[in-house]
Amino acid sequence: MQNGLRNIRITAVRKSEYPDLMARYENPIDHACDIQTGQSWISVAGRKPRGMCPSAWQSMRPFVKALARGEGNFYDGWMRNSLSAMISCNDGFRPVSFYIEVIE
DSSP: OBTTBOEEEEEEEEEOOOHHHHHHHOOOOSOOOOOOTTOEEEESTTOOOTTOOHHHHHHHHHHHHHHHTTOOOTTTTOSSSTTEEEEEOSOSSSOEEEEEEEEO
16 A cells, blocks of 8 residues: 555456457557466555556556545445456457456
8 A cells, every 4th residue: 555545446347349340440560468367566655557458447547546546346346345446448349348356
């Protein structure tokens, strides 16, 4: 814990891919996402972890920062663990779902 802020573990729990949407809407690209299922990072005091995808970070940042400040219970009981959240990155072609949780 730094400056009274909690550390947060971010774990990639699922990576999906929608080839039909890619074929229909996406321009071909050589490289899209390096994140692997099971990969994890630690956010210290609500900061972006080294190696975290900037786009994924933008999606989860408000939740990570809130959890780091001691907030939780998002959406009135959405998660079984009130000090956690399940957030997906904003890539509509290959979204990654992240489990975000307070660690002591």
